[in-house]
Amino acid sequence: MKNLSSLIESIVYRNLDPGARDWLTAKAASVREETGGTQLALAFTAMPRKTGKKDPGITEAEQQEAERDCKGLYIKDWTLDRLARVWLLMQADPADKNAYLKKIENLFSAAEMNELVALYSALPVLAYPEEWRGRCAEGIRSNIGIVLDAIIHRNPYPAEWLEEPAWNQLVMKAFFTDKDIRQISGLEKRANKALSAILSDYARERQAAGRSVKPELREIEKLGGGGQ
Amino acid sequence: MCCNHSSEKETADHNIVPADLRSIRGMSFFDPHVHMTSRTTDDYQAMADAGIVALIEPAFWLGQPRTGLDSFRDYYSSLIGWERFRSSQFGIKHYCTIGLNSREANNERLAEQVMEILPLFINKEGVVGVGEIGFDDQTPAEDRYYRLQLELAKEAELPVQIHTPHRDKKKGTQRSMDIAIEHGLDPYRVIVDHNNEETVKEVLDRGFWAAFTIYPFTKMGNERMVEIVRQYGTERIMVNSAADWGISDPLAVPKTAALMKERGLSDEDIRMVTYRNAITAFAQSGQIDEADFETVKQIDQSGRFEGNSILRGGQQPRIDKSSIIIS
Ligand SMILES: [Zn+2]
Ligand SMILES: [Zn+2]
Numbered sequence: 001m002k003n004l005s006s007l008i009e010s011i012v013y014r015n016l017d018p019g020a021r022d023w024l025t026a027k028a029a030s031v032r033e034e035t036g037g038t039q040l041a042l043a044f045t046a047m048p049r050k051t052g053k054k055d056p057g058i059t060e061a062e063q064q065e066a067e068r069d070c071k072g073l074y075i076k077d078w079t080l081d082r083l084a085r086v087w088l089l090m091q092a093d094p095a096d097k098n099a100y101l102k103k104i105e106n107l108f109s110a111a112e113m114n115e116l117v118a119l120y121s122a123l124p125v126l127a128y129p130e131e132w133r134g135r136c137a138e139g140i141r142s143n144i145g146i147v148l149d150a151i152i153h154r155n156p157y158p159a160e161w162l163e164e165p166a167w168n169q170l171v172m173k174a175f176f177t178d179k180d181i182r183q184i185s186g187l188e189k190r191a192n193k194a195l196s197a198i199l200s201d202y203a204r205e206r207q208a209a210g211r212s213v214k215p216e217l218r219e220i221e222k223l224g225g226g227g228q
Numbered sequence: 229m230c231c232n233h234s235s236e237k238e239t240a241d242h243n244i245v246p247a248d249l250r251s252i253r254g255m256s257f258f259d260p261h262v263h264m265t266s267r268t269t270d271d272y273q274a275m276a277d278a279g280i281v282a283l284i285e286p287a288f289w290l291g292q293p294r295t296g297l298d299s300f301r302d303y304y305s306s307l308i309g310w311e312r313f314r315s316s317q318f319g320i321k322h323y324c325t326i327g328l329n330s331r332e333a334n335n336e337r338l339a340e341q342v343m344e345i346l347p348l349f350i351n352k353e354g355v356v357g358v359g360e361i362g363f364d365d366q367t368p369a370e371d372r373y374y375r376l377q378l379e380l381a382k383e384a385e386l387p388v389q390i391h392t393p394h395r396d397k398k399k400g401t402q403r404s405m406d407i408a409i410e411h412g413l414d415p416y417r418v419i420v421d422h423n424n425e426e427t428v429k430e431v432l433d434r435g436f437w438a439a440f441t442i443y444p445f446t447k448m449g450n451e452r453m454v455e456i457v458r459q460y461g462t463e464r465i466m467v468n469s470a471a472d473w474g475i476s477d478p479l480a481v482p483k484t485a486a487l488m489k490e491r492g493l494s495d496e497d498i499r500m501v502t503y504r505n506a507i508t509a510f511a512q513s514g515q516i517d518e519a520d521f522e523t524v525k526q527i528d529q530s531g532r533f534e535g536n537s538i539l540r541g542g543q544q545p546r547i548d549k550s551s552i553i554i555s
Contacts, residue, residue, distance in 0.1 A: 045351050049514065110301065110345070112308035112352045144313040 001090065001125060004069040008087040011056050015080050020050045024084065031091045037103025040092055044107055044115065047088070048081035056080045070124055072156025072185045078121065085118035086125065094127035101131055108135060113144055120150040123157035130161065137166040140173055152179050159186020168195045171220065175202065181216040188223055196226025247479065249278055252486045255499070256521075259283040259481045260506035261360075261389070261421060261439065261468035264311055264322070265290070265303075271471075271478045272318040273546070278482040281521040282321035284510060285311060286360040286389055289331045291473050297341045300328075304349045312354065319525040323516065325359030325389045326350050333373035334365070343376055350384050356513040357381070359389025360421060363400045366393065374404070378411045387512050388418045389439075392427065394446070401427045405434055419509050422470070424448060428456060432464060437509045441470040442480035450484040454491050462500035466509065 013021055027043035034040070056078070063076045075083060094100045104126065108119055120139050123132050136158060139151045151158060152174050158167060167190050174181055181187070199221045203213045257280045264272070264285050275283075285307055294300055307324040315322035326349045328342045350358060358381040363370050381388045388408065393400035401420060408418050415435035423431060423438045424447070431438040440456065441447045448456075453467060469480035477483065485502045489495070510516055547554075 041348065042351070045348075048353055110305060110348045112305075112354070113312055114353055116309070144309065146313075 001069065004066060004073075004125065005087065005090045007062065007065055007069070008075070008083060008090070011058055011062060012051070012080065012084045012087055015054070015056045016051060023050050024088075028088060028091045031088060032093055035093075035096060035099050037092075037099075037106050040088070040103055041107060041110075043088055044085055044118075047085050048114070051080045051084045053079045053081050056083055058083075070156070072154070072159075073124055074154035081114070082118045082121060085115070086122045089119075089122045090125055097128060100127060105135075113146060116142070116144070116147045117150040120147060121155065123151075124155065124160070129157070132157070133161055133163065133166065136162060137169070140166065140170045145177070148173070148177060149179070153183040154185060156185045159184075159190050164190075164192060164194065168192070168198060171195060172198060172202065175199075175214065175217060181214065181220075187220060191220060191223035193224050193226065196221045196224030199224075200226055247483050247486065249479075249482055249486050251489050252279065252482060252498075255279050255482075255485060255495075256281045256503055257481045257485065258503045258506045259469050259478075260419070260466055260510060261286055261441065261470045262478060263288055263470070263472035264315060264478075265306065266473040267471060267478055269314075269318075272315065272320065275478055275482075276318040276320055278479050280320060280482065282323065282507075282516075283315070284323045284325060284356060284389075284506070286325045286391075287327050287329065288360055288391075288472070289329045293335065294332065294338070297338065297345065300338075300342050301345055304345075308349070308352050308354060316524050321521050321524045323354050323356045323510070325357040325387075326352075326355050327358045327361040327377055327389075328373055329360060330362055330364035330370045330374070330391060330393075333370045334367055336369050339369065339373050343373070346377070346380060347384075350380065350386060354515055355386070356510040356515045357387040357389050357419070358384070359419075360391040361388065362390040362404050363393045364391075366396065366400055366403070371407075375407060375411060378408060378413060381417075382411065382413060385514075386417075387510055388413065390418060390420045392420060392422045394422075397422075397424070398426050402430065405431065405436060408436075409434075417512055419466075421468070422447060425452065425456065428460060428465075432460060435464075437464045437466065437505070439466045439468055439506075441468055442484050443470055443474075443476050445475070450480070450487050453484055454488055454493065457488065457493060457497060457501060462497050462505070464505065464509075465501050466506045467501050468506075 016024065027039065030039040031043060058076050066073050066075050092100060092103060107115065111119060123136060126132060136151065139147060142148055152170060158170050162170065171184065174184060199217050203217055206213050259280055262283050262285060287304060287307060304326055307326065312322040326346065328339055328346065333339050349355065358377050361374055361377045363374065378388060390404050392404060405420065419437040419439050420431045421439040422441045428438050440453055442450045442453060457465065467481055467484050469476060469478055471478040471480065481502050485498050488498045507516055507518065
């Protein structure tokens with residue numbers, strides 16, 4: 001992750017004007033030092049005002065490097081503020097576990113839409129990954145499209161850490177909300193019998209209502225050992 | 229927060245004539261005060277159809293008093309989260325102002341706690357001011373929290389959206405302005421809302437923005453609004469609906485534009501009071517980019533929604549209201 005942090009840092013910094021660079025450097029320093037979460041919350045919130053929201057122009061080589069360091073991480077379509085927010089989260093000192101968990105939780109509880117996108121995008125790089133299962137499951141219940149996208153599309157965290165029921169919920173939600181199923185990380189690895197059964201039921205329900213069934217559904221159904 | 233419906237209501241006995249908005253087709257509108265939390269998706273659809281491209285939802289009183297801090301936190305979160313998303317589904321850019329309303333300022337135990345969480349919210353993306361704040365009954369508690377929030381706005385360099393009281397309005401409005409000046413706010417960064425014929429002159433003379441709420445029975449009617457613009461011109465004047473959970477009209481801004489057109493006001497004047505001035509005033513927050521009015525329509529396309537939804541597969545499905553078949 002050390003490597004990933006410097007990679008993202010270099011991408012972010014080359015996109016900033018000198019004023020924003022100084023601001024971010026100063027903020028990151030105070031985020032590394034603080035035990036409470038005030039500096040983190042202020043800088044995290046203010047980020048788009050300082051960085052703007054442009055496409056940071058991540059190269060294919062950089063994307064591959066990111067993926068080597070954090071398997072399955074896909075940063076190539078992130079905006080600059082999203083990238084910078086994730087980087088800032090990586091600067092928080094995890095040594096004091098309770099303090100660390102509390103400051104990240106506080107960000108979640110007062111987050112606006114784009115902040116939620118950044119927070120869920122950061123799940124694979126946060127410390128104590130096992131502690132974010134509940135948050136991730138809650139995110140899957142969100143009805144805000146871009147928030148759901150951040151969890152469902154090309155995010156390696158769910159497949160890596162979610163318990164089976166939450167994982168199955170994610171896949172179902174992806175079908176319900178018409179997401180691009182092929183962009184879910186770890187579909188094959190996490191295929192299971194229960195999911196196959198849920199999907200079969202769902203397919204029957206749609207057919208009964210005269211609605212179409214996605215071909216991907218049949219594939220996952222088979223992977224889990226079900227299907228007709 | 230808008231209207232107190234306990235006052236005598238005029239019984240509407242006119243013929244119900246459906247509004248004809250054809251004359252303003254193609255014009256864009258900005259409603260700088262509307263409580264969408266209390267409105268339905270049909271309202272959003274109608275607003276988008278009538279040309280409303282962006283709006284501001286001020287934080288207000290929900291009708292039912294809140295009893296705990298978390299209710300406030302969740303309400304503020306919904307203004308920057310869920311409601312913003314809901315609006316984007318219809319291609320309408322949603323901004324908000326965040327503040328502790330005057331009514332609930334009277335619950336001092338709670339108000340004190342709310343003041344502590346406000347700084348967490350006012351710097352969020354798309355928060356274009358502190359509001360709506362000001363006086364209701366003009367109690368000492370209202371005075372205290374109004375002042376504290378003016379200080380907060382000053383520190384955050386945000387505009388202020390002032391709710392003026394229904395009762396003792398003229399004095400309440402004067403007092404709101406006096407206090408804003410006393411705290412060193414620039415009147416050009418303060419929008420005084422719910423004006424009428426009695427308050428407008430002083431508000432404009434002192435350099436504040438004057439907003440008018442077109443709200444049936446209890447506030448301004450739009451015929452009176454036409455006369456206001458005839459008399460005072462368009463500088464620092466804006467129109468809003470303040471539509472909420474009361475009998476109100478989320479199309480008040482485009483309807484007023486249509487009436488102005490019918491009564492012979494120029495397109496340029498109409499544009500100033502139904503679009504441009506509100507943007508100029510609230511863009512002082514640094515949070516309004518007109519280019520976003522266009523991009524919100526694209527974000528739409530990927531922002532899909534659950535189940536039997538508003539939006540699927542990138543198109544905006546419409547219900548055929550003339551059909552009894554629902555599929
Ligand atoms: Zn009001
Ligand atoms: Zn209001």
